[in-house]
Amino acid sequence: MMYRSLLSMMIGLALLTTTAANAQLTDADEIVERANNASYYAGDDGRSAARMLIVDGDNQQQRQFVLLRKDVEDGGDQRYLVVFSRPADIRGTVFRVEKKVGQADDRWLYLPALDLVRRISSGDKRTSFVGSNFFYEDISGRDLAEDQHELIETDADYYIIESTPRDPSSVEFAAFQTWIDRETMLPMRTEYRRDNGEVYRRMEVTQVEVIDGYPTGTEVRMSDLDSGGYTITQFAFSEYDIGLPDDIFSERSLRNPPRQWLRRD
């Protein structure tokens, strides 16, 4: 009796010390949930400076902004504040989102030249984020319940998940495949396909750094394979669990962004 409980204790300990990374997951829903948490819910809150290089043939544009995020609930609702500093024509523009899983987000946009706080309809989340190749949904995460997920392969490094939309008319893709790093649970590559199987859009994480204990994709490339255009987003000056107060996600911050939380140094 004693021997058996000791054995089960040892097995339990062994299981506990085995990191999630080494254990092989087999449930697709669990994998996508963990991947979602790893890429969008690291820490209770976070701050990051981001810049985008938008390349379309010879035409290059840039965006630079600071992103503040606070989770209302892990894997659930979130608050975002995005403060733009470049280019000149959108400097001072502030974007605020109350992300609500399973229903329409609340979004506000502040236009400094008019001192105007606009409420904007959330509408289609698969439209360009500030003229880049990233969609709104790529920045703040796609609702996991929108797709059916299937684990189609597990290799040495990745879980490969095939996702198909529950409502195909709501999206421009027929399906997408995601390569999720088994160790960090970060989605490292996502390929969006048409009905005929052709891949037309690809997201790749090209750099990962561990920040405050959280593996973070610090360089991400989104390619439009039809046009050849792409956007590279770099994140820097990232920090997690910095104790962002709730009240900075407010109209006050739209008109006067919270300076002490925006500094990059």
Next chain:
Amino acid sequence: MRCYRSMLLSLRAAFFVLPLLAASISLAQEADWGDDDWGDDDWGTEPEGWAWYGFIEGAAAARTRSEPLLEEDSTLAETRVQLEGNRAIGRGEISFKGDLWLDGVTDNVESDLREANFFTPIGDSVDLQIGRQILTWGTGDLVFLNDLFPKDFISFFSGRDDEYLKAPANAAKLSWYGPIAVDVVWMPMAAPDRFLTGERLSYFSPMAGERVAAPPRLDPIDRDDFADDSEFSIRLSKTINGVELAGYGFTGFNKQPTGFDQQAQRATFPRLNVIGASARGSAFGGIVNVETAMHETEPEDQFRFLTGYEHSPIGDLTLGWQYYLESEDDDDRHLLTNRITWQLLQQDLTASLFTFYSASDEGWYLRPGLEYRFSDQLTGSVGGNLFGGDEISGFYSQLENNSNVFLRVRYQF
């Protein structure tokens, strides 16, 4: 005749725009982050001291029909520089924004100080902004019920960028963020609209009973006694479950010279008191807003009501609809507006049309526009301000001869 005029105008526009294009091409190559490889770009440094920004803009707008009352065939012909500076001071900030332009309509060098103010938080829950500033509140889209801050209708109608609809005010704004938010704005001298004077645009004069233009320019008796002619605006607001609720109050003077002093034979700004309320939130797959205001003024009190709905039926296409009512004792004015905004070419091209239509004064006002971002620095816009209707005195139809098409090119730095 019209053909000749438009040719002349495009030549004139080219004169304004070509040097800009040339300048921008050479400047664009030196822009920050110019390389595919960012390499060791420092992300820009946190600005210490003053940070300066601005733009150069060439703008021209041609009348689509002649206005015999005014010599100029253009409502706009200008080269403008805007310079903007900010400097952090403790937790606060000093801001400056000024415009200087060569004006081909007035044949003068003109200037406008748009911002010169100091902003500072006081403690944790109070913000103070004092000085010359742009102020906006309320839920209407180009329709104003409780926003009694000055508007510049001359700029708006004559073809300038939307940002010029808002005129600056000398004011102190104190905001308290408690269980509800309270904003109080004090304008020590009345801040009227930049109303039509007849100089750039003609208008209907009820006194004359016909369309008029300068000279003589409309020259009302100003309310410019410090403190005695001051105005107060207040807003109380709170967001509950994503619904933004607000109550408003205003005491001051009419923004337009609607009064008349028989003795001086001059227009005046009568007293105006306003109370109102608004709500805005998500509903029916879009944004719904409702706003009301009671305007107590001379010659008649007015009740205003607005309701609007904005939605995005497909990606990058946004539709906005508004119904607006101005009700006086014996007269109701009904207005319908529609805004279509369509972003194309990965949002580099924005096509838009704003329509005002009023059945009660049988008039309409169309604002079509196309804006293209050539780069992060260079933007070009074409569009129009087209007025029409049956009544010579109608709100929009009186402006019929000011209908114009515009071209603007802006280089940001």
